Amino acid sequence: MSDKAQAGQKLRKIPGMDIVLGYDWIQEWLEELGKMRVKHIVNQKLSEIREKILTDDNAEFSPDTFRASCLHALAFASRPNLRRVINAAGVVIHTNLGRSLIAPDAVKSMTEAASYYSNLEYDLTQGSRGQRNSHIEDLLCTLTGAESSMIVNNNAGAVLLALSALAKDSEVIVSRGELVEIGGSFRIPDIMELSGAKLIEVGTTNRTHLRDYERAINENTSMLMKIHPSNFRIEGFTCSPERKELAALAHDKNIIFMEDAGSGLLVDGEMIHLPANSGEISIKSCLERGADLVTFSGDKMLGGPQIGGIVGRREIISKLKKYPLARALRVDKVTLSGFEATLRLYSQGMLDEIPTLRMLRRSDCDMKSQAEKLAGELSGKINAEVRVCEVEDAAGGGSCPEIKLSGWGVAIRHKTFGAGYVQKLLRELDTPVLTGAREDEIILHVRTLQEGDEEIIIHELEGVLNA
């Protein structure tokens, strides 16, 4: 028989779609995923087999292999794409893992806002249309000492709105040392271009003096802008003017001094155990030092949902509120209620109710005893060397990356599996576990573990390492 005839004979053994959809093992998946998705997946598997038979003389249709590969693909398709992971990497504000976790009180508000009608844009006293921003304005002003405030979708949006509304067709002066790219493709020069403002760079990467700003100011200048260095820091021989000097210069020339504060601290750095030299100052301090306008993220150090905050002088904010782009960047009701609830926790001083702050503030002895307990439970159960160790954690999220937080963890060394391989197995679980690694050990950082995570970790490590 020719190769072609042989392949034809093998191809005829492949069942048609109607036959496959009649198999017992597929019935539950028809219910779970719906006929359209099941057909799509089965079709892919059938084409793969046809392709294989046509290209590989040794390939044959095997009902068992076909069933196993379909079941695997169907199970894979039934998992939510966006799902919970366990952060055992010790990076508190991990942009790739969703930045801040939301406080339970805020989650409650968000669920309520999502499930019921609300006074989102309805003034209950007047019985007429209200402002969605009104729900957070006073709280945010009280916490930052600002005259006026508003929120938009995120900080990138806040910066775009401010530049578009205030600096379109005019010049904005920025120090070269602050023109950085922030994870997630936020680049000031690009945002500036989009807004129609003209970027004027002054100084050098490591040194910018007040006179550099002063020389660059002309009748087309609308703004001096300061940008938080975020996940980037130039070390050593550096210099840049104090905020107070920049503010005085801007006001003397009748232009705006705006700061993109990036992370957005609502409390002093010491309150969340940041060292005094961290360079992080609160939004309140930025305003006290003379900024007319400050923008910041809601889901970094602030520990709330994703928003962009804008605080500052009343007449400036009122311009922003009226600018049409504000409508395109407005926050949704669920986020708004979560942000309000988070601000209320700040007002009440309940910082440990805010997961990001609680994790940043965790004490050494608390983390050490957690690591010891986890190591104890793991040692009896898994087939590997387990020990408690000191680790370096990080705030992350473009906030104080150079500030390492000292923490505790559990190091695990398998007799034959390398750390990279174990990490890969852990990433592929239904609830993926992301860990640190050091040479041939994986490291579970306890700082970022949430309630219930340990149980899953123990169970999954048993499966992965004892197999």
Ligand SMILES: *Cc1c(COP(=O)(O)O)cnc(C)c1O
């Ligand atoms: C993170 C960051 C941004 C972007 O904020 P998003 O809330 O992610 O849009 C902008 N500027 C600075 C300085 C940042 O650190």
